[in-house]
Amino acid sequence: MYESYYGFTERPFQLTHNSNWFFASRLHKKALAYLQYGLTQGEGFIVITGDVGTGKTTLASQLLSMLNQDEIVARQIVTSKLQPDDLIRMIASSFNLKVEENNKASYLDAIYIFLKRLHSQHRRALLLVDEAQNLPLESIEELRMLSNFQIDGKPLLQSFLLGQNELNPIIQAPNMEQFRQRIIASSNLVPLIEVETKEYIQFRLHMAGLNHPLLEDDCFSLVQTFSRGIPRRINLLMDRVLLLGYLEQHKTISAEHVQSVINEISEEIAHQAPASPQNIKSESEAPAATSPSPAALGSASVQQLLDESLEQKLKLIKELDELILQRQQQAK
Known part of the structure; x- marks a missing residue:
């Protein structure tokens, strides 16, 4: 509506990501550098956390736009409270894998065969897990188990986790020690x-x-x-x-x-x-209606x-x- 009035070629503050419009603040540069470093390592986990709206998904999209698709097959999934079996199905679906039987073993087998095929083509798989704070501990542990798919000691699948700050205490849980040992870099985005x-x-x-x-x-x-x-x-x-x-x-x-x-x-x-229950009074007791301040x-x-x-x-x-x-x- 206002684009022609100000002479814009497009709306400057639209919410959809445009890789050409990536604004690299000091912390976004650092986080993107960690993601790129993780790619060069080809193993382990990279964890990026931050408050809602600080740019985690934008970072993931920016990374995907920079990849050489002849070398890396990348997929991004957005998670809800997925149990381990459902997470495995979602990962298989994201790589367009088909299975003959609807059970976990069949999905894992399909994923492993796919990863081995990529390896034979001198390619590898990358999984970006967005909103990772929604995953239960068992599902995060499942991601660690997937990193055990290896050939000649080289992992076939690498995962990056992006999540809100609630992800940090999940990862710091006592029973997540094995997962923490595989994190090669982490960064926290702040406003x-x-x-x-x-x-x-x-x-x-x-x-x-x-x-x-x-x-x-x-x-x-x-x-x-x-x-x-x-x-x-x-x-x-x-x-x-x-x-x-x-x-x-x-x-x-x-x-x-x-x-x-x-x-x-x-x-x-x-x-x-919404009105607070403790502030609701009967009509006879209520004063003149006023709007609460922010x-x-x-x-x-x-x-x-x-x-x-x-x-x-x-x-x-x-x-x-x-x-x-x-x-x-x-x-x-």
Whole structure:
């Protein structure tokens, strides 16, 4: 909707990953270097953890875009609370393997035959396990057992685990010692600091085709405070800010504009917040209805409501864009 107004070639803060738009902060560079190092080793596990929205999946997608597919056959799976047998089936399915009997032994046999065939072709398999914090201990242990598929002492399958911070205590459990011994590198992604948030915003704007300053300098501290330096939240907020700029015809975005959007979102969050049971009173006791402030909400609730609210609005904007485009085409 606002792309032509600002002269963008595409929306600068869309949530879908574009490998050409990878912003390498200091920690993202480090994590990507660990992933690449793991590939050169051809064995062991690499573990990347971080809060929601800090870029773990983006890292995985970036790595996949850099691979030589003549040497490495890579697959990425997103896990739920899969039990070991279900995980084995998902891995077999991700490599498009077919089995004659629907049992664990048949799936393991199919995986082993496939890995041996790759080895004979001087290729190897790579498995990226996203949202790995959802896996129970037994399933993570199953991944370790798969790393025992070897020929001449060389592993046939290498796995990278990406997960939220909850993955760390799972791996540190006493009965995970054998798995920990096979981790050759690990990294934890944290939110961007303010200078990186500014660089991130300017980078995305430049990649979208903007060649002149759009945001005034005092905007960035507001974005940092509200987003807490989490890239996904920056994207959601900035997309909304650019929409406001387009609707109100601002060629330059000021701190006042950013604050206006933040206020709107905060009000939306407050109105969407569920009432706490202990605060519910009978009509005779209840004072005049007021909306709870964002500060009164738990941080998890605030983040969830923020993401859901903005994502719903971005979906609506996209639908409006498509409708406008259809009508323009019909007019021609």
